[in-house]
Every structure is written in structure tokens, then in C-alpha cells.
Amino acid sequence: MAHQAHAYHMVDPSPWPLTGAIAALLLTSGTAVWFHFHSLTLLTMGNILLLLTMYQWWRDIIREGTFQGHHTPPVQKGLRYGMILFITSEVFFFLGFFWAFYHSSLAPTPELGGCWPPTGIITLDPFEVPLLNTAVLLASGVTVTWAHHSIMEGERKQAIQSLTLTILLGFYFTFLQGMEYYEAPFTIADGVYGSTFFVATGFHGLHVIIGSTFLAVCLLRQVQYHFTSEHHFGFEAAAWYWHFVDVVWLFLYVSIYWWGS
Amino acid sequence: MAAFGRISQTLLRSSLIQTRQLSATAAHGHGEQTARTWKILSFVVALPGVAVCMLNMYLKMQHHAAHHVEPEFVPYSHLRIRSKRFPWGDGNKSLFHNPEVNALPDVSFLNSLVTGPHSPNRLLFYSIMFTSVHLPQGTQC
Numbered sequence: 001m002a003h004q005a006h007a008y009h010m011v012d013p014s015p016w017p018l019t020g021a022i023a024a025l026l027l028t029s030g031t032a033v034w035f036h037f038h039s040l041t042l043l044t045m046g047n048i049l050l051l052l053t054m055y056q057w058w059r060d061i062i063r064e065g066t067f068q069g070h071h072t073p074p075v076q077k078g079l080r081y082g083m084i085l086f087i088t089s090e091v092f093f094f095l096g097f098f099w100a101f102y103h104s105s106l107a108p109t110p111e112l113g114g115c116w117p118p119t120g121i122i123t124l125d126p127f128e129v130p131l132l133n134t135a136v137l138l139a140s141g142v143t144v145t146w147a148h149h150s151i152m153e154g155e156r157k158q159a160i161q162s163l164t165l166t167i168l169l170g171f172y173f174t175f176l177q178g179m180e181y182y183e184a185p186f187t188i189a190d191g192v193y194g195s196t197f198f199v200a201t202g203f204h205g206l207h208v209i210i211g212s213t214f215l216a217v218c219l220l221r222q223v224q225y226h227f228t229s230e231h232h233f234g235f236e237a238a239a240w241y242w243h244f245v246d247v248v249w250l251f252l253y254v255s256i257y258w259w260g261s
Numbered sequence: 262m263a264a265f266g267r268i269s270q271t272l273l274r275s276s277l278i279q280t281r282q283l284s285a286t287a288a289h290g291h292g293e294q295t296a297r298t299w300k301i302l303s304f305v306v307a308l309p310g311v312a313v314c315m316l317n318m319y320l321k322m323q324h325h326a327a328h329h330v331e332p333e334f335v336p337y338s339h340l341r342i343r344s345k346r347f348p349w350g351d352g353n354k355s356l357f358h359n360p361e362v363n364a365l366p367d368v369s370f371l372n373s374l375v376t377g378p379h380s381p382n383r384l385l386f387y388s389i390m391f392t393s394v395h396l397p398q399g400t401q402c
Binding site: 034125132190 | 298
């Protein structure tokens, strides 16, 4: 039986990077086809392939780490770097939308009425639902920290409770934001105000849904005894991502909802 | 009452950020106690903070329902832009369209429009576009 003389993980050949790339091609071309030719075929195929890729790739990582022991300390360190770099790239992604917002709002053009918010735009009251959303996300940051310490201290039941509470708060945020989107007196087509508002908050909402899903997977894994008090990087990555989502919201709230109103 | 909610929430927010920073640096400090600390914070600070904001919202909505004044509608040309149809439905409604609060531009003929430089509807299209919706030159739909 062969043994490796190092602590690193030489990953077995996998088809999922290829299926992921094909999914990306189908999604991009599918979106263009949908916009111009009103056909949803490519887009649907892309979505199905994307979901299958994500499910199987991450399932394999869990098998390699939790069941086969490949995630030694140096490997875990690499995974940490990876998650930090990914979140950093996401920060830059949002920076672009904040740049767009400030570009348009700091020097409003004559077409908008020379003012911000533009003439005719009825803004949302920052101290109604947006404030509640802020409280919800901040509270979820507290509960996810409770979850982390519970896992570290081997408190299984508390970990499950706090993680569930965090996910419920995440769902509540999404629900409230959906309601806000429906009740808003302006739409994405209402000039640059609508564009910057819905693109920035929309991508943020998508990230809340992604973060909630990540945490839900962690909950399932916690229930199935995957995490130990010393080794639970999947959860840590989810918690980092969740804090990132919270911080982005705080910037959105202060810039677009509060200052921009 | 609403102002109280606002002030307490601002205090809440700053204290929460401070406590989170404290915990990040002292992740393994106080060993067994830390989970309990965060549990207490969750139920005594975080969730009541959410409840206060929910109450604040409920009171504000009641106030709005009693004193709501409908603003006068002006069909500004820099709003309700339709340079390209939405890829769903009749192409005129946004994804979260709410008939009660979202006015639609008068482009009902857009569906029957034949695009192209020699379209018979082109002049009609441009004349109405000019008055109701701003359209940059040379836009294809």
C-alpha cells in the first residue's frame, strides 16, 4: 500500500471543473439568447449543470476532508488562504457598484434635476424596513459567533440551536427585502437611481441567499457529526462569508439608504 | 416613540460591533465561558434589538396608514426608461412590478412594433417616445 511522505493533498482527477466551465458557458450564452431570442433552453441547462457541479464538487471535498482525512493542518491553511482570497475578490466586486453609486450621486446630472435623490424619486425611509434589516443581520452575526464558540466547546445542542437561529434570521432578511422590492415606488428602470439601487442591493441579496445556503449546509453537517471542536473549517468559512455579507449591508445601508435618501 | 427606537438602535449597533471585535481577538479566551457569553448576548441584546425595530416599523406603518398623502404623479422623461423591453411578460413591467405604486410608461404599442429603418411605425414610435420616455439617438429595440 502506497503512503505519501508529505502532508499535502494531491487531489484525484475530477470532472467537476470541466462541468463547471461548461455550465459557465451555458449560463452566459443562455442569458444573451434569452434577452435577444426569448428562449430559456440554454439558461435552464446551464442552471441544472451548475447545481449538479456545485453539489458533487463540494460533496467530494467533504468526503476528502471529513471522511478520508486529507485536510491536514497545512492543507487547511491553504483552504483558509483560498477563502480569504475569494472573499477579497468579492469585496472588489462590490466596490465597483459602490463606485458607480457614488459617481452618479455625488455629481447628479441636469437630466436628473441636478439633485440626489433625482426629481420624482420617492426614496424608502431608512428607519423603517432597512433599519430592521440592519438589526436582523447584526443579530445574525451575534448568533453565528455563539454557534462558533458552541462548536469549539463541544456544545452540540447549542451549536445546532444557534446555527438554526442564524439561518432563520438570514431567511427573515431575504423575506423583508423581497417585500421591500415589491413595495418600492421606484423600479430598476427608473434612471441611474433605480439601476444603482437594485443592482447593488440585488447582488447583496443574492449573497445573503448564498450565505444562508452555506450555513444551512453547515447545519446539516453539524447534525451529522462532521465537525470536531478542533477542526470545523467549513463552518469557519461560512461564518467569515456571513460576516462579509453583514459588512457589505452596513455599507449599503449607510451609503444608499441613509446618505442617498 | 420611533425616535427612541432609532437612538437605542444606534447605541445597540456600536456596542455590537465592539463586542464582535472583542470576541474576534479573544477567540479562545475564557475557554468554556465564551459560548455562554454569546448566547446571553444573542437573547438579551441581539434579538430584543430586532424586536424593537419590528415594533418601530409596525408603529410607523400605522402612522403612515392614518396620514398618507399620495404625491402628485409627473411623467418625468428621466424615469420609467424603456430603451429595451424586459425579457418577460409584455416587456413593460419590472421584475417586482407593483401596480399600486409603479406607474407604467405609455408604450403599449411596443409589442406590435416592427423594428428596422424602414418600419412604418417608426415615426409614430419616435414621436411618442419623445414626449413620454427619453430615448438616446440610434437606439435599437
